[in-house]
Amino acid sequence: MTKNDPILCVKNLRTELALSSGAIEVVRGVSFSVNKGETLGIVGESGSGKSMTALSIMRVLPRPIGRIAGGSIRLDGRDLVQLTESEMTRIRGREIGMILQDPHTSLNPVYTIGNQVIEALQINQQRGGLLEKAISLLKKVNVADAARRVHAFPHQMSGGMKQRVVGAISIAGAPKVIIADEPTTALDVTIQLQYLELLEQIQQETGTAIVFITHDLGIVARLCHRLVVMYAGRIVEEGTVDDVFNAPSHPYTVALLNSVPHVDRKVDRLYAIKGNPPALHEIGTGCSFAPRCPLADTRCKTVSPPTVPGKNHGQGHFAACWKTGEMA
Numbered sequence: 133m134t135k136n137d138p139i140l141c142v143k144n145l146r147t148e149l150a151l152s153s154g155a156i157e158v159v160r161g162v163s164f165s166v167n168k169g170e171t172l173g174i175v176g177e178s179g180s181g182k183s184m185t186a187l188s189i190m191r192v193l194p195r196p197i198g199r200i201a202g203g204s205i206r207l208d209g210r211d212l213v214q215l216t217e218s219e220m221t222r223i224r225g226r227e228i229g230m231i232l233q234d235p236h237t238s239l240n241p242v243y244t245i246g247n248q249v250i251e252a253l254q255i256n257q258q259r260g261g262l263l264e265k266a267i268s269l270l271k272k273v274n275v276a277d278a279a280r281r282v283h284a285f286p287h288q289m290s291g292g293m294k295q296r297v298v299g300a301i302s303i304a305g306a307p308k309v310i311i312a313d314e315p316t317t318a319l320d321v322t323i324q325l326q327y328l329e330l331l332e333q334i335q336q337e338t339g340t341a342i343v344f345i346t347h348d349l350g351i352v353a354r355l356c357h358r359l360v361v362m363y364a365g366r367i368v369e370e371g372t373v374d375d376v377f378n379a380p381s382h383p384y385t386v387a388l389l390n391s392v393p394h395v396d397r398k399v400d401r402l403y404a405i406k407g408n409p410p411a412l413h414e415i416g417t418g419c420s421f422a423p424r425c426p427l428a429d430t431r432c433k434t435v436s437p438p439t440v441p442g443k444n445h446g447q448g449h450f451a452a453c454w455k456t457g458e459m460a
């Protein structure tokens with residue numbers, strides 16, 4: 133396999149939640165792929181379906197309400213949607229690692245750090261010299277004084293250290309893909325930066341693909357090669373970070389970029405995106421962003437938009453919009 137072969141390929145993924153008020157589709161036909169050694173960012177406002185996409189890939193949707201209603205998720209060619217629960221248990225941790233938002237809840241408070249790293253190694257069929265292997269993994273993720281800290285409990289460590297331990301657990305099985313869902317939100321800014329450097333280091337050493345879910349476009353610019361922008365359960369734009377940042381081709385992406393303060397650009401006022409995302413049970417036939425879009429016309433409100441090439445026609449740059457051609 134070369135670096136440019138997709139290791140993870142999601143096609144037309146549809147995920148539903150059965151709520152007491154009726155079923156809602158929270159992921160509505162999402163397709164993307166990630167290559168070996170590549171970092172793909174998934175961005176979008178709260179509620180756009182980023183986490184539900186990640187949980188679908190891991191097959192850990194909230195029970196009993198969540199289910200994958202359609203599509204495929206191919207990991208190295210194998211469709212995860214078709215696997216049994218026990219086959220999926222073997223994939224989790226071993227082939228896909230997951231780093232969640234809050235390191236405080238990802239670690240078990242009653243076991244030492246060492247025990248938890250060793251457990252991850254055992255799940256991944258590692259035998260013998262496990263304590264030494266755990267210490268070496270902790271060193272790899274830059275936990276200082278790892279030989280002593282391996283005996284510590286989570287509450288004896290800072291948030292940043294705990295996130296490093298979660299990082300060590302996620303790479304214990306040398307996974308093909310790591311899914312990181314807002315892994316830095318609970319950390320302060322300096323620790324965030326160190327943590328992002330750590331993810332880059334892990335990627336350089338292991339060649340793992342990373343799917344990085346975040347609200348933070350600064351992190352995307354810093355860490356990701358490509359990104360997809362989600363809105364109301366759909367992808368509205370996809371492309372390389374350069375293409376999307378330099379030639380945003382969906383009005384929602386433009387609004388998102390405008391809502392970010394630039395250190396090198398004086399802004400008088402933060403541009404907040406007016407209005408709210410639609411309630412998912414109220415979505416009509418047209419573009420979901422139309423009610424908030426300054427460019428929307430009657431067609432946008434009634435007919436689902438086509439997927440068109442991005443504004444500067446970069447390879448793999450697309451937007452789902454009727455108005456891309458008219459954007460300044």
Ligand SMILES: Nc1ncnc2c1ncn2[C@@H]1O[C@H](COP(=O)(O)OP(=O)(O)OP(=O)(O)O)[C@@H](O)[C@H]1O
Pocket residue numbers: 149151158176177178179180181182183184185194347412
């Ligand atoms: N347990 C749940 N019960 C009901 N609705 C839910 C549940 N979890 C998620 N949803 C709904 O599913 C939709 C997608 O949510 P999701 O968590 O994937 O968004 P997100 O983009 O990850 O947001 P955030 O950035 O806030 O994590 C939202 O409309 C949300 O309200």
